[in-house]
Each structure stands twice: as structure tokens, then as C-alpha cells.
Amino acid sequence: MTLDPTLFGEIDPPQRLLMGPGPVNAHxxxxxxxxxxxxxxxxxxxxxxxxxxxxxxxxxxxxxxxxxxxxxxxxxxxxxxxxxxxxxxxxxxxxxxxxxxxxxxxxxxxxxxxxxxxxxxxxxxxxxxxxxxxxxxxxxxxxxxxxxxxxxxxxxxxxxxxxxxxxxxxxxxxxxxxxxxxxxxxxxxxxxxxxxxxxxxxxxxxxxxxxxxxxxxxxxxxxxxxxxxxxxxxxxxxxxxxxxxxxxxxxxxxxxxxxxxxxxxxxxxxxxxxxxxxxxxxxxxLGEGLEQRFARHRKAGAAMTAGVRAMGLTVYGDDAHRMTNVTGVHIPDGVDGEAIRTAMRAHFEIEIGTAFGPLQGRIWRLGAMGYNAMKHKVLLTLVALEACLTAAGHKVPLGAAVPAAIAAWEAA
CATH class of the missing domain: 3.40.640.10 (Type I PLP-dependent aspartate aminotransferase-like (Major domain))
Structure with a gap:
């Protein structure tokens, strides 16, 4: 069997922002x-x-x-x-x-x-x-x-x-x-x-x-x-x-x-x-400094959590023991969680995560870690989520997520 090596072309993946539970964009x-x-x-x-x-x-x-x-x-x-x-x-x-x-x-x-x-x-x-x-x-x-x-x-x-x-x-x-x-x-x-x-x-x-x-x-x-x-x-x-x-x-x-x-x-x-x-x-x-790096992840997690709450969404799990780098968000009743994830990829090139086992179809998982634990990447994710929820007919307080996230980032 002969296969034309040009059939598949050179690898050229989309420049996607990976804001799920991992993997994330490499530095x-x-x-x-x-x-x-x-x-x-x-x-x-x-x-x-x-x-x-x-x-x-x-x-x-x-x-x-x-x-x-x-x-x-x-x-x-x-x-x-x-x-x-x-x-x-x-x-x-x-x-x-x-x-x-x-x-x-x-x-x-x-x-x-x-x-x-x-x-x-x-x-x-x-x-x-x-x-x-x-x-x-x-x-x-x-x-x-x-x-x-x-x-x-x-x-x-x-x-x-x-x-x-x-x-x-x-x-x-x-x-x-x-x-x-x-x-x-x-x-x-x-x-x-x-x-x-x-x-x-x-x-x-x-x-x-x-x-x-x-x-x-x-x-x-x-x-x-x-x-x-x-x-x-x-x-x-x-x-x-x-x-x-x-x-x-x-x-x-x-x-x-x-x-x-x-x-x-x-x-x-x-x-x-x-x-x-x-x-x-x-x-x-080590060049960044471990304490500074941990603080950056805390800020990113706090901003993501504050932003989704400002949209009227419910954060999953116990606040006292939440990971700083992954936030679980309850999918609102009547919203197709996979359709929102698809829309975020299609319109914004942003990927957020789905869930496993008893949480499958019940929560999204939004990550902000490593090279992606940055304020602007958290804000882009929140804007995309707000827009896709609105387009799907789910009412959210427009424009509330970003100011809440910025305030949380600065306070963390």
C-alpha cells in the first residue's frame, strides 16, 4: 500500500487557550x-x-x-x-x-x-x-x-x-x-x-x-x-x-x-x-520564585471564582479546601454544558473542561495554571463564557464578571 505523504499536511494545530483542568499551554x-x-x-x-x-x-x-x-x-x-x-x-x-x-x-x-x-x-x-x-x-x-x-x-x-x-x-x-x-x-x-x-x-x-x-x-x-x-x-x-x-x-x-x-x-x-x-x-x-508562583495561582483561582459567581453561577465544592488552580462550576439548569464548551472553542478558541463520573454533565472545570495562570487569560475565559451563555439564552448580569475578577485578583 502506498500513502501520499502530503495527504495529511504539516501539523498546524489551532492556537487554542487551554483553560481546563490540564493539559495547559506550555511556556x-x-x-x-x-x-x-x-x-x-x-x-x-x-x-x-x-x-x-x-x-x-x-x-x-x-x-x-x-x-x-x-x-x-x-x-x-x-x-x-x-x-x-x-x-x-x-x-x-x-x-x-x-x-x-x-x-x-x-x-x-x-x-x-x-x-x-x-x-x-x-x-x-x-x-x-x-x-x-x-x-x-x-x-x-x-x-x-x-x-x-x-x-x-x-x-x-x-x-x-x-x-x-x-x-x-x-x-x-x-x-x-x-x-x-x-x-x-x-x-x-x-x-x-x-x-x-x-x-x-x-x-x-x-x-x-x-x-x-x-x-x-x-x-x-x-x-x-x-x-x-x-x-x-x-x-x-x-x-x-x-x-x-x-x-x-x-x-x-x-x-x-x-x-x-x-x-x-x-x-x-x-x-x-x-x-x-x-x-x-x-x-x-524557580526563576519566578516559588512563593510568587503560588501567589499567582492563588490570584488566578480567586479571580476565576469571583468572576463566575458574579455571573450568578454556583461554584462547586468546599471553599475551605479548594485547589487554587481549578474551579468547578455548576452547569445551570436548562443549559447544555457541552454546547457551551463547543461554542467557546468555535468562537473564542478557548477550551474548558467537562467532568467525570457522578459529576459528568453537572459541572464545568475551569483551570488557570502554569503559563495560563495570568489575569488576562482568566478575564478572556470569563468574557467568552458570559458571551456563550448569553447566546444560548441563559441570562447573566452582563459585564459583571470582569470587574469582580479584577478586584479578586488584586485582593488575593
């Missing part, structure tokens, strides 16, 4: 970094860049952990690498669940053969710390897992104090911070989190495809202890049929850590362009 500096020349995976320049990435992400994660690096793959790759490397079949794992991505942790752990216990909150709320403490005491888990900011519900789970509870119980704490790293504070060391993972495509303002991770020394000991019992034999060389205790090759964190260490033991070919992207994401974040 131009990140895109430029990705165009740099490729290097061999063991080139001293390349391994130097790897070491720089490790150093750059330590302050982003709020840690001094030696094992701070990248997993090649989307944010979910780092989630799976963490769980497959920490959890053995039959281990009791407590899932702190308050949304779609807590359910994802449960689904992955089910595949690993874990004994899963859950402590949950209704969607739109977070799990109280005393309920988590009771669940830890009752179930005695080996690992406790949770999400920091769950974009499905737009809620952020408080984590301060959870690490101490886990350590006192002899449990390891894993946190998925995909939606918050770079936009809300992550204090891995202060909070006592053993493993934290994330992605580039949200508050860090990069493309999906590389997943930052940090691993405490305590968790590293657990992971390295899961090597084959016969010391000195590489897992890849084992031919006696027993196989490795970490039941994945690609997601074996012990092997990946060997690759990122000074040993440089071959595991995979590093995704060079994505490493460049991750490096530049961290440089942009």
Missing part, C-alpha cells in the same frame, strides 16, 4: 528547550543535564532527597512506578479517597494484588485528618496513598501531619501531586512524605510525557530491599525462573534509580527532549 521557553539537539544517553553533557534536573526539582518538591528525578512517561507512569515498587501482593494499603484519582490509585493497587482499605469523603469535600488517623490505627497499612489536588473534584487534601501519622505506624506515604506541583506548595520533607510524583502538563507549564518524582531515603531502602535475595546479581541477569520481586521492568524504581545514579546502569534510553522540557519547567518556576 514558550519550554517549547524552545525541546528543540535543542539530541545527545547520547551516556554523553557527559547528557548525564550532566540529568544531574541538573535532580538538583532543580529538589526545591520544587520541598525536599533534600537524593532520589529526585524523572520517570519517562505521563504522570500516571510515575504513579504506577511508585506503587509497583513499594507494594507487594498482600500488603495492606490505605487509600485516602475523595475523587476520581483516588479511585485510580485503587484500580492500580487492585492489579498489584494489594489488600485495599479506603477512607473516603464525599466528592466536593476532603477527608478529615482524624478519620485518616483512625483508619491507619484500625487497618495497620504498609502504605498510605492519596492525591494532593484531585482535579475531578477541584479539592486539595491537607497533608501536614499525615507523614508523622504514617511514620508512627510504620507505614510509607505516597502522594500524587500531578495537579499541584509548581502551583501549590509541596513540602515533601516537612510533611514527611516518602514518595511524591507529578507531571509537567499542569502547574509546571510543560507538555505531558515526563513525570518528576522524589523518593525519601526510607522509601529507597524499601525499594532496594525488594531486589532479588541473592546479593550482587543484577535482576536482568537472573535466569533461575524466580524473577524479580518488583513485577515490572519498565516501572522498577530500583533499576531506574540505578540509571540516575553515578552507576549509570542501563535501564532505558532517556527521553532527551522531555528531559530538556522538565529542566526548563523547573528553571522557569
Amino acid at each position: 514558550p521557553r519550554v517549547l524552545r528547550a525541546m528543540a535543542a539537539d539530541l545527545l547520547g544517553q551516556f554523553d557527559p553533557e547528557m548525564t550532566g543535564f540529568m544531574n541538573q534536573v535532580m538538583a532543580l526539582y529538589r526545591p520544587v518538591f520541598g525536599t533534600e532527597n537524593q532520589w529526585t528525578m524523572l520517570i519517562d512517561g505521563t504522570a500516571r507512569a510515575a504513579i504506577e512506578a511508585s506503587l509497583v515498587s513499594l507494594v507487594e501482593p498482600g500488603d495492606t494499603v490505605l487509600v485516602v479517597n475523595f475523587g476520581r484519582f483516588g479511585l485510580l490509585l485503587t484500580e492500580i493497587l487492585t492489579r498489584l494484588g494489594a489488600r485495599i482499605e479506603t477512607v473516603s469523603a464525599p466528592w466536593g469535600e476532603v477527608v478529615p485528618m482524624d478519620a485518616i488517623a483512625d483508619a491507619i490505627e484500625h487497618h495497620g497499612p504498609k502504605v498510605v496513598t492519596t492525591v494532593h489536588g484531585d482535579t475531578s473534584t477541584t479539592m486539595a487534601q491537607p497533608l501536614d501531619g499525615l507523614g508523622a501519622l504514617c511514620k508512627a505506624a510504620g507505614a510509607y506515604l505516597y502522594v500524587d501531586a500531578c495537579a499541584t506541583l509548581g502551583g501549590m506548595e509541596i513540602a515533601a520533607d516537612r510533611w514527611g512524605v516518602d514518595v511524591v510524583t507529578a507531571g509537567l502538563q499542569k502547574c509546571l507549564g510543560g507538555p505531558s510525557g515526563s513525570a518528576p518524582i522524589t523518593i525519601s531515603d526510607r522509601a529507597a531502602e524499601r525499594i532496594f530491599a525488594r531486589r532479588h535475595v541473592e546479593q550482587g546479581i543484577r535482576r536482568a541477569d537472573i535466569a533461575d525462573g524466580t524473577g524479580p520481586r518488583i513485577p515490572s521492568n519498565y516501572f522498577d524504581l530500583a533499576m531506574i534509580m540505578d540509571y540516575w545514579s553515578e552507576k549509570r546502569l542501563n535501564h532505558h534510553t532517556e527521553a532527551t527532549s522531555m528531559l530538556y522540557a522538565a529542566r526548563e519547567c523547573a528553571r522557569v518556576a
Whole structure:
């Protein structure tokens, strides 16, 4: 079969403003970094860049952990690498669940053969710390897992104090911070989190495809202890049929850590362009200043929330625990939510998000994160939403959203 290579033409996507729950528009500096020349995976320049990435992400994660690096793959790759490397079949794992991505942790752990216990909150709320403490005491888990900011519900789970509870119980704490790293504070060391993972495509303002991770020394000991019992034999060389205790090759964190260490033991070919992207994401974040960056995300979230409320719309969830970078908005009765999303793309080239599970068709999710957590982008989104709702016959107070958003931005 012969295919004319000109049939599809050169890629020329629309210049869309991505104001949903992620991905968002990548920072131009990140895109430029990705165009740099490729290097061999063991080139001293390349391994130097790897070491720089490790150093750059330590302050982003709020840690001094030696094992701070990248997993090649989307944010979910780092989630799976963490769980497959920490959890053995039959281990009791407590899932702190308050949304779609807590359910994802449960689904992955089910595949690993874990004994899963859950402590949950209704969607739109977070799990109280005393309920988590009771669940830890009752179930005695080996690992406790949770999400920091769950974009499905737009809620952020408080984590301060959870690490101490886990350590006192002899449990390891894993946190998925995909939606918050770079936009809300992550204090891995202060909070006592053993493993934290994330992605580039949200508050860090990069493309999906590389997943930052940090691993405490305590968790590293657990992971390295899961090597084959016969010391000195590489897992890849084992031919006696027993196989490795970490039941994945690609997601074996012990092997990946060997690759990122000074040993440089071959595991995979590093995704060079994505490493460049991750490096530049961290440089942009640290160059801005983390506190200033967190403040910018707070301002953007406050402005978005104030603007939609000024339109007479209802914001979803508990105000006290709302993520700063994603706002849930109830779709008004009689309004076709998908038709509004389509109109915003067609007329304004702006994308906002739909929802999952029990919230599907009930809320929109409006994001303002990373390179898009800017006042003018929030205002453009609000103007577009107001215009599309008006065109659809839904009455809103015309012109009220923008002044409210500006006032909220300045006050936050």
C-alpha cells in the first residue's frame, strides 16, 4: 500500500487557550528547550543535564532527597512506578479517597494484588485528618496513598501531619501531586512524605510525557530491599525462573534509580527532549520564585471564582479546601454544558473542561495554571463564557464578571 505523504499536511494545530483542568499551554521557553539537539544517553553533557534536573526539582518538591528525578512517561507512569515498587501482593494499603484519582490509585493497587482499605469523603469535600488517623490505627497499612489536588473534584487534601501519622505506624506515604506541583506548595520533607510524583502538563507549564518524582531515603531502602535475595546479581541477569520481586521492568524504581545514579546502569534510553522540557519547567518556576508562583495561582483561582459567581453561577465544592488552580462550576439548569464548551472553542478558541463520573454533565472545570495562570487569560475565559451563555439564552448580569475578577485578583 502506498500513502501520499502530503495527504495529511504539516501539523498546524489551532492556537487554542487551554483553560481546563490540564493539559495547559506550555511556556514558550519550554517549547524552545525541546528543540535543542539530541545527545547520547551516556554523553557527559547528557548525564550532566540529568544531574541538573535532580538538583532543580529538589526545591520544587520541598525536599533534600537524593532520589529526585524523572520517570519517562505521563504522570500516571510515575504513579504506577511508585506503587509497583513499594507494594507487594498482600500488603495492606490505605487509600485516602475523595475523587476520581483516588479511585485510580485503587484500580492500580487492585492489579498489584494489594489488600485495599479506603477512607473516603464525599466528592466536593476532603477527608478529615482524624478519620485518616483512625483508619491507619484500625487497618495497620504498609502504605498510605492519596492525591494532593484531585482535579475531578477541584479539592486539595491537607497533608501536614499525615507523614508523622504514617511514620508512627510504620507505614510509607505516597502522594500524587500531578495537579499541584509548581502551583501549590509541596513540602515533601516537612510533611514527611516518602514518595511524591507529578507531571509537567499542569502547574509546571510543560507538555505531558515526563513525570518528576522524589523518593525519601526510607522509601529507597524499601525499594532496594525488594531486589532479588541473592546479593550482587543484577535482576536482568537472573535466569533461575524466580524473577524479580518488583513485577515490572519498565516501572522498577530500583533499576531506574540505578540509571540516575553515578552507576549509570542501563535501564532505558532517556527521553532527551522531555528531559530538556522538565529542566526548563523547573528553571522557569524557580526563576519566578516559588512563593510568587503560588501567589499567582492563588490570584488566578480567586479571580476565576469571583468572576463566575458574579455571573450568578454556583461554584462547586468546599471553599475551605479548594485547589487554587481549578474551579468547578455548576452547569445551570436548562443549559447544555457541552454546547457551551463547543461554542467557546468555535468562537473564542478557548477550551474548558467537562467532568467525570457522578459529576459528568453537572459541572464545568475551569483551570488557570502554569503559563495560563495570568489575569488576562482568566478575564478572556470569563468574557467568552458570559458571551456563550448569553447566546444560548441563559441570562447573566452582563459585564459583571470582569470587574469582580479584577478586584479578586488584586485582593488575593
